[in-house]
Structure formats: structure tokens, C-alpha cells
Amino acid sequence: MRFAPDIIERLARARADLRMGVPIVLTYGPAAALVFAAETLDAKRFLDLRALDGELSLTITSRRAETLKARAYDADIARIALPSDADLKWVQGVADPADDLNSPMKGPLRTLRDGSADLHRAAIKMVKSARLLPAVLVLPLQEAGQFALDHGLTVIPVDLASPHLKATSPMHPVVHARLPMEAAEAGRLHIFRPEDGGEEHYAIEIGRPPRDAPVLARLHSACFTGDVLGSLKCDCGPQLRGALNQMGTLGHGVLLYLNQEGRGIGLANKMRAYSLQDQGFDTVEANHRLGFEDDERDFKIGAKILKEMGFSSVRLLTNNPKKIAMMEKSGVKVVERVPLKVGENTHNSDYLATKAAKSGHFL
């Protein structure tokens, strides 16, 4: 009998811990560290953390470090030595750009350059996958095993975890049922569940497309504001309905509804980005100021689901060349790109222009 969680299950637990403000322990060979997500750390735990010995660092991505004018010696991340007088408000000010313009002085920031950054890099990956701000407090630990046991903390060995932090989780069909829709009466909704405890994704199959021919397909990323609320800041709502209508007219197609809200940063972070856009930054700059890349989505998920459904080639409805490249790389042939230009308005024209200029979208 073996009921203990395996590494994938422990990673899911660790993500939930971080979201609730509970620290985790990361180990890598003989090295170990106590890790808190800066966003969810509370005052009480921060005081207790301060009382422990060791060099406490606030690790951020090099994207965020650039905005804060901090040197990033570890390529994609920067380990900021926590000043002795730094309080929780200071930590959150480094993590969250909301007040950058009101109170720009966070530094001068001293970043660490000696020692290994492996644990810190893994910690950033974990908070990103927990859809939190990419900033972590990291304290090296000596007796990590005992410490974790004493405090009931989840322990993640980074060497075991890293292949899973990189890979796209296998996706399993859960259930499907008939769903007549305005765009097509012959609709069917399929639910797919990843093995890693992450978000479920959906496939909307219209008609019964033959599996041995290219299918009209769309990879749509969740956009609560556009899809549900009819936001005018983006073109997602009209693209969603436009794609379904084209498939309905043709009589068959597959729309994948991928729960990668805000280009993979989650709705809370997307709203942080919107707030920065209200301060004058464009969609790409806002992501960078938050510490994210322009696009944190994993399009391999889409290819996995299509293959699972039996499709191997598509006519892809998109203006995004990266989706095409990723499908091809993942073994789904894109025989044709079908442009999807709908829903431009006065509120989103700058947003669409930025995507064309900075993210390489087809005009």
C-alpha cells in the first residue's frame, strides 16, 4: 500500500500552500530553503521569518528587476538582499508595481551574485504556476527536513520537480455531452483534466469533423472580461463568437477554450496589468512591470487535446504566429492559417496595434 503523494501531487499541494500564505521548503542536493510568496505573506509570519538566522533574499524576475533598476546577476532572476529595516510594505512594494509611480524609491537595491540561484529559480516558477506575483522570500535552511517536520510544511525536491515544472501535464478526457448553441445546434462540450491538479480545459466540438482531414480549429484563451462581460478593451468576445459562428456555418470545427486567463497570468494579475495600463503603460509593458513575460501561456496544451481527440492537422483560426509555430512543434500540422479579424473598436485599437508591433501578430 502506498498512499503518500507523489511529486506531482506534492507540487499541487505546494501551489495551494503558497496561495494561502503558507511557506514551503525547497531542497536541491544538500541545499535547502524556506520559501514564501511575497504576495500572500502576512505580518505575523514575516515577523517570525525575520527572527530566523540566515541571509533572507527577495527574489524577483529580471523583468521586474529592470523596472526597479536592480542588477540581475542570475540571467532571468534577481536575488535582492533584504535590507535589515525592510518591512512587509516594502516587500510588497517590490513585488507589486501598483505604486511604482507614486513611490518610486525602493532602492538602492543590492542584489546577490554569489552562490547558487537554483532554489530561487524554482521558487519563482512555482509562484508563477500558482498564478501569484512572481516574487518570493527565500531563506536558506540548515536542518530542512526537521524544520519541515516541526512546522508541517510541504517539501519539494527541486531536481525531482523540475521536469514537471517544465513539462505540459498529460490531459485526460473526463466527460462530454451534447450542447446545442446559438452558433450551431450540433454542439458538444468536452472537459479535459490535467494530471497536475491545474485548471481544466474545454473543447467545443461542432458537428462531427472527420479525424482524417484538417479541421477548422481555434485555440481560444479564457478572457472573463471579454468573453463574459463584453469588455471593449480586447477583441476576445467577438473572436470567440466569430469562430463559433464560422464553425456553425461550415457545419464542423473544434474550439478549444483554454483556461489560461490573461495570457497565462490569471485574472487577478491581468487586472493588475489593466490598472498599470490606466497609468499609461501598454499591454506588453504592463506584463513586464509585473515581472511576467508578454505571454506566459502554454499552447502545447491545445495540441495535446487535439491529438487526444484524434486530430492531427488543422486549419487554424488565428492572427498569432506563435500559436502556429507551437502547434507544428507539438506535432499538429497547420495546413492553413485562417485570419480572425473581428471586434476592433476605439478602446482596443491601441491594444491590437501593440500586439502587432511587439508580439508579432499578423495585421
Ligand SMILES: Nc1nc2c(ncn2[C@@H]2O[C@H](COP(=O)(O)OP(=O)(O)OP(=O)(O)O)[C@@H](O)[C@H]2O)c(=O)[nH]1
Ligand atoms: N496579460 C494580459 N492579458 C490580456 C490582456 N488583454 C487580453 N488578455 C488575454 O489575452 C488572451 C487573448 O488570447 P487569444 O484570443 O488567444 O489572442 P491572441 O494570442 O492574440 O491570438 P489570436 O486571437 O489567435 O490571434 C486572453 O487570455 C485574455 O485574457 C492584457 O492587457 N494583459
Ligand SMILES: [Zn+2]
Ligand atoms: Zn480579452
